[in-house]
Amino acid sequence: MSAPSSSSVAEARQALGRRLREIRKDSGLTARALAALNGWHESKCSRIEHGRTAPSDADIRAWARHCGAHEQTADLIATAHAVDGMYVEWKRLERGGLKHVQVSVAPLFERTRRFRMYQSWVVPGLLQTPAYTRAVLATVASLREGPGDIDAAVDVRMERQRVLHSGGHRFAMLVEEWVLRTVIGDSAVTTEQLGHLIDVASLPSVSLGIIPMGTPRGAGWPVESFTMYDDHQVNVELVAAHLTVTQPREVKEYARAFTELSAGAVYGAAARSLIRAAIDALG
Numbered sequence: 130m131s132a133p134s135s136s137s138v139a140e141a142r143q144a145l146g147r148r149l150r151e152i153r154k155d156s157g158l159t160a161r162a163l164a165a166l167n168g169w170h171e172s173k174c175s176r177i178e179h180g181r182t183a184p185s186d187a188d189i190r191a192w193a194r195h196c197g198a199h200e201q202t203a204d205l206i207a208t209a210h211a212v213d214g215m216y217v218e219w220k221r222l223e224r225g226g227l228k229h230v231q232v233s234v235a236p237l238f239e240r241t242r243r244f245r246m247y248q249s250w251v252v253p254g255l256l257q258t259p260a261y262t263r264a265v266l267a268t269v270a271s272l273r274e275g276p277g278d279i280d281a282a283v284d285v286r287m288e289r290q291r292v293l294h295s296g297g298h299r300f301a302m303l304v305e306e307w308v309l310r311t312v313i314g315d316s317a318v319t320t321e322q323l324g325h326l327i328d329v330a331s332l333p334s335v336s337l338g339i340i341p342m343g344t345p346r347g348a349g350w351p352v353e354s355f356t357m358y359d360d361h362q363v364n365v366e367l368v369a370a371h372l373t374v375t376q377p378r379e380v381k382e383y384a385r386a387f388t389e390l391s392a393g394a395v396y397g398a399a400a401r402s403l404i405r406a407a408i409d410a411l412g
Contacts, residue, residue, distance in 0.1 A: 249308065
């Protein structure tokens with residue numbers, strides 16, 4: 130199982146570079162000749178084709194024009210924009226406020242029918258209590274020195290949880306046991322959250338698996354937290370950024386990772402037992 134990382138962005142940029150190289154070769158131009166036609170340094174074509182430099186819209190237009198590939202310009206630019214949008218720094222994403230981040234994903238949640246969520250950091254957002262969410266977002270705002278619209282963001286996230294009850298949606302949740310043992314806010318907040326986790330796991334639409342500590346790990350190695358939206362998109366939570374994956378081959382890798390992680394989880398009564406043990410440990 131490959132660990133999720135920003136390497137997906139590099140691979141996508143390299144794929145765009147290979148496509149541009151094929152267009153250039155089909156035109157009969159050498160990299161040096163194309164650079165001369167555009168007034169570029171002779172190494173620029175090589176850097177773009179190997180994914181080391183991201184081409185601007187103007188670069189792509191010039192490339193397509195000189196290579197006689199006008200009809201591909203719009204698609205190439207759209208691909209380049211998609212690559213740029215895959216990796217977004219949290220500070221940039223949260224510039225409009227924490228509420229804005231929560232609101233922005235609402236359409237994605239509404240149209241998704243099958244959710245697969247793996248959390249190695251905190252309880253999944255759809256299963257959080259207001260107090261737990263507030264504690265998580267307060268920490269986020271403090272660490273990233275972002276806007277302090279925490280209450281508004283909490284309200285939006287709580288409203289989003291109605292998808293758990295709206296029908297037509299299915300939720301497969303995987304949580305590492307150490308998440309249950311991590312005190313968020315304080316003991317009272319975490320105890321309430323764990324009790325709520327037991328309740329919400331009984332919903333017909335929810336399958337909750339807990340991966341026990343101490344279980345020998347084979348292919349299902351712990352990775353960064355991620356959410357799969359049907360088989361179309363994966364959002365990955367990195368320390369400094371938010372990664373969006375949409376390439377079918379890479380989405381399949383996450384699906385395989387989720388299946389491998391699921392194999393090490395316990396469900397039903399065994400999962401509830403782990404949650405109750407975590408509650409007892411809080412005293």
